[in-house]
Amino acid sequence: MSAGNSGGSLSYSIIKNLMTVAASADVNIYFPKRTHYYNSGMAHQLMNWAKGYDRQQALNELLIDTYFKRSLDICNPLILLDIVEHLGLDSSKAKYVLYSSSVDEQLLLKKQRVQQLTLQSISAFIINDSTLISGSKSVNYFEQVLGSMQA
Numbered sequence: 560m561s562a563g564n565s566g567g568s569l570s571y572s573i574i575k576n577l578m579t580v581a582a583s584a585d586v587n588i589y590f591p592k593r594t595h596y597y598n599s600g601m602a603h604q605l606m607n608w609a610k611g612y613d614r615q616q617a618l619n620e621l622l623i624d625t626y627f628k629r630s631l632d633i634c635n636p637l638i639l640l641d642i643v644e645h646l647g648l649d650s651s652k653a654k655y656v657l658y659s660s661s662v663d664e665q666l667l668l669k670k671q672r673v674q675q676l677t678l679q680s681i682s683a684f685i686i687n688d689s690t691l692i693s694g695s696k697s698v699n700y701f702e703q704v705l706g707s708m709q710a
Contacts, residue, residue, distance in 0.1 A: 586623055592630035599626075601657050602633045605643065607666050608656040614646055621645065 581588050602622050609618040621642045626633045633639065636657050643653040676683075676691060684692040692704060 581627065586627055588627045589630060594630070595632070597626070597632045598634045600634065601636065601639055602626075604656055604663070604666055605639055605653060607669065608653065609646070609648065612648060614648060617646055618642065 578588055599622075606615050606618055606622075609615045622633060625631045625638065625642060631638050636654070639657065640650045640653055644650050676685070678691075678693060682693075682695060686692070686705070686708065690704070690708065692701070
């Protein structure tokens with residue numbers, strides 16, 4: 560199995576572990592159709608853009624389905640524009656996002672901001688630009704933190 564641009568391959572144990580973790584998150588990864596692992600930079604640009612329309616979650620779900628279940632190339636602008644149209648968003652604006660260097664700069668600034676936080680784990684939650692919660696936490700933990708922020 561090819562690893563796309565990296566030129567390596569994934570071992571059976573890595574694939575098995577990945578599928579177990581994905582299944583626990585209700586994500587289906589269909590490996591028999593997978594021949595490459597695609598760069599997700601353009602998809603990240605669209606996620607950043609879709610946030611302005613409060614559609615990032617819907618886009619994320621379609622991207623997961625497109626990449627993991629259907630094994631399609633999420634660095635192909637035509638596939639990404641089809642997803643945008645499926646969401647009912649303006650594909651001409653999305654096309655600008657995919658090809659504009661100013662949008663690249665916006666995403667780069669966000670990436671630099673996150674890198675400055677020196678996050679030690681995933682997941683990480685930043686609340687009100689001031690509170691960082693690292694790692695997997697319980698619902699009760701989040702309720703306590705959010706409750707204390709309201710006080």
